[in-house]
Amino acid sequence: MREEKLDKFINRETELYLVFGVLTTVVNFGTYLVFDWLLGQDYYLISNILSFVFATMFAFVTNKKFVFQSEIWKWELVIKEAVSFVSARIGTFVVVEEIGLWIAVHFLKINMIHVFYLDGILLAKILLAFVAVLVNYILSKFFIFKKN
Numbered sequence: 383m384r385e386e387k388l389d390k391f392i393n394r395e396t397e398l399y400l401v402f403g404v405l406t407t408v409v410n411f412g413t414y415l416v417f418d419w420l421l422g423q424d425y426y427l428i429s430n431i432l433s434f435v436f437a438t439m440f441a442f443v444t445n446k447k448f449v450f451q452s453e454i455w456k457w458e459l460v461i462k463e464a465v466s467f468v469s470a471r472i473g474t475f476v477v478v479e480e481i482g483l484w485i486a487v488h489f490l491k492i493n494m495i496h497v498f499y500l501d502g503i504l505l506a507k508i509l510l511a512f513v514a515v516l517v518n519y520i521l522s523k524f525f526i527f528k529k530n
Contacts (some may be wrong), residue, residue: 395449395523402444403515410437414507423493426503430483438471441518450527463526470521474514482510 413436417429442464446452452463486492486506495502 396519398449399445399519399522402441402449403519405444406437406441407511407515409440410434410511411507413437423501423503426487427480427483430479430507434471434475434479438468438475441471442467445522446527450522452527466526467522470526471518474517474521478514478517479507479510482513483507486510 410433412433414429414433417432418426421429445467446460446463452459454460483503483506487503490506492502492506495505497505
């Protein structure tokens, strides 16, 4: 009984979402670290915005093509999916990531924490990424991509 319930949630789609989600996270964190290095830690929100743009472009293509197998490439549908996808990601980004990071820095003073070689801002970004993944999956699966 328990395995049947688990099988409903763990299938090829969720496995692919996790794989491409990890790759999207690599793009996000990789570009964040590059921009953080180039701009400096004082510009953490700008670095976060730029990394979001790169990760979102990567995520849209991989989610459409491989995860949700939305094979309709009519211009109107692609635009509709892209606008919905980007809008949902912007909403999640602003509410979960940007506001979450801002709260972590300004109220929790997370920037004063260092664990091994990771600063507190990066640790907060990692935690908030898990929340964003869950919200984005639900929005993509039920509201954005159409299989046919």
